[in-house]
Amino acid sequence: MSRNVEADVVVVGAGLSGMIAARALLAAGLTPLVLEADERVGGRILTEEVTAGVPVELGAQWIGDTHQRMFALAEELGVQTYRQYDDGETSYELVGSGVLREGEFHARFASELKELELVLRRLDVLAAEVPVEAPWSAPRAAEWDAVTAGAWYDAQGLSPVARTLLEICTVGILAVPTAEVSFLHLLFTIQTCGVTSELFAESEGGAQTTRFVGGTGEITKRLSALIAAHIVVEAPVQTIEHEVDSVTVYCRGGLVARARRVIVAISPTLAGRILYDPPLSGVRDQLTQRLPNGSAMKAFFVYDEPFWRADGFNGQLISDIGPARMSNDTCIPGDDHGVILMFLEGDEARTAGRLPEPERRAALTAELVRHYGPRAAKPEFYVDGEWSDRQWTRGCYNANHGPHVWTKYGAALSTPVGVIHWASTDTATYWSAYMEGAVDAGERAAREVVESLT
Known part of the structure; x- marks a missing residue:
């Protein structure tokens, strides 16, 4: 059964950019309607709890020392932060060197x-x-x-x-x-x-210095609670009809939303899968065809304690053998468990992500054993997640420009098309591809809409 709703502004996507934009619109006295295709909010932020008190971040996890928007947002929402563990030596394994401690x-x-x-x-x-x-x-x-x-x-x-x-x-x-x-x-x-x-850098001044108590999901959970009355989940947008000063947005399932403006706050490749009537320019469409999302997987090993710390390691490894190229100690302060996160990105995510889970886990376990010894072979819990298989994300962490894309098509990335505006971290000009960039993009898109309507 079809449903008809009206708002001042429709926001496509309840990721961080979309919710930031919606909140800014509310503050400006406008009525937003956020349409999220998935059954949950958060987009590329996804926190899961593998055991009581141990949240793991399958999506965005860190902020850096210069991410002032995210620090301010966390303080406003009442989400505490803590520093990423970095004491000890990194373990290296490169170009046939064997496993070496950082000093060596x-x-x-x-x-x-x-x-x-x-x-x-x-x-x-x-x-x-x-x-x-x-x-x-x-x-x-x-x-x-x-x-x-x-x-x-x-x-x-x-x-x-x-x-x-x-x-x-x-x-x-x-x-x-x-x-x-x-x-x-x-x-x-x-x-x-x-x-x-x-x-x-992962130490002072870098992009991965600080985490959120309770997990990054606390940010999106509390943010969405502030605008809950304006969010509809499981509402995939299929068509956007746009005129000089109005839009009509059609969702799978029959929901129809009419508004004066629309902010498309999803990655460019997903934005390109929406049908626009009348069609967007060839430049805009060709741009979205050339901005694939990255390939990323995170795998978490949870142990009874962070045993590697006693051996002087910081839980970080760098390896060209893999299957993971890097890792981090992601233990939770106040909890006794030891947690190591292994990163599989680019070709490694594409290859390992297609393996059966037991085979992938065995290969990652063998890598940890090489670096940290036999205790690494016996985790209490294991969980991993790959992003390209997720229907409403189709890859992480961000969109990437191949040769000739910026110079031939880049001007169309964030330029509004009539009543259609663009957000998502991929369109940011400050810390693009990070949560800080998502906030930057959401705020910018909201400003554009407010200015156009006032």
């Missing part, structure tokens, strides 16, 4: 790490030339957008250790191999986040 690795490969540092500083210098509001207008945009980040890395004459580390760190951010991303997009990503030290 740094001593053995000091010159290679110096090479890497010089390349990171050069990336900072080049990124400073990229305007985040219009990357295509950078003086060397055409040159940088014509090559992949991987090709640029290869041209730097790096040693195998430095090149491998650079690949692992970059894939850990973009969730795709560097051969699939334009060099201009890499520079844009660095510029939106400040400098490479803020983007790549």
Whole structure:
């Protein structure tokens, strides 16, 4: 049975961007209606509890020291934060070195790490030339957008250790191999986040320094409670009819929503699957065809205690053997369990994500045993999650621009099309691809709507 509802603004998607936009619209005196395709809110934020008191983050997990919007949001919502555990040594396993503790690795490969540092500083210098509001207008945009980040890395004459580390760190951010991303997009990503030290580091000043008590899901749960009367779940948007000053949004299941504006707050690739009447420009449609989401999986091992800490490890590993390329100690303060998170991103997520769960778990267990010894073979709990199989997400962490996308199509990414506005972290100009970027994008889209209606 069809249902007809009216609002000032329809928001497509109840992820962080969509809910932030809806709340801002309410504060401006407008009535939003948030339509979420999934049965839950949160989008790319997903917290699950594997056992009492141990929430694990299958989606977004950290904020960084410069993520002021997220710190302010957490304080407003009453969600406490705590620092990511970082005491001890990282374990390395690169280019045939065997498993090495951090001190030994740094001593053995000091010159290679110096090479890497010089390349990171050069990336900072080049990124400073990229305007985040219009990357295509950078003086060397055409040159940088014509090559992949991987090709640029290869041209730097790096040693195998430095090149491998650079690949692992970059894939850990973009969730795709560097051969699939334009060099201009890499520079844009660095510029939106400040400098490479803020983007790549996990210690002070980095992007992964702070977590939320109770899990990141506390943010979306409390935020959605503030606007609960304006959210409809299990309402996949199929068609958006738009006129000069109105929109009609049709959902699967019969719901029809009429409004004066619409904010599409989902990733560009999913936004491209909606039918628009009249059709959007070819440039906008071609853009969404060229912005695939990344491939990411997280796997959690829960032990009776964080035994690796007694051996002087911080729970972080970096490996080119895998199947995980990196890991983190993600123990919960006040709980005795030891929790290690293993990251599978890019090709590793694509490969391991298609394996039967027992086979994938066995391969990851073997990797942990190599780094932390036989106790790693006996977790109490195991849980993993891959994002490309999720119908209403189709990948994580973000959309990535391949060669020629920014310069040929990038101007259409966040530019409103009449009464249609665009949000999601993929459209942010500050910490794009992070929760901070999601808030930035939601606030920007809400401002555009308020200004257009007043």
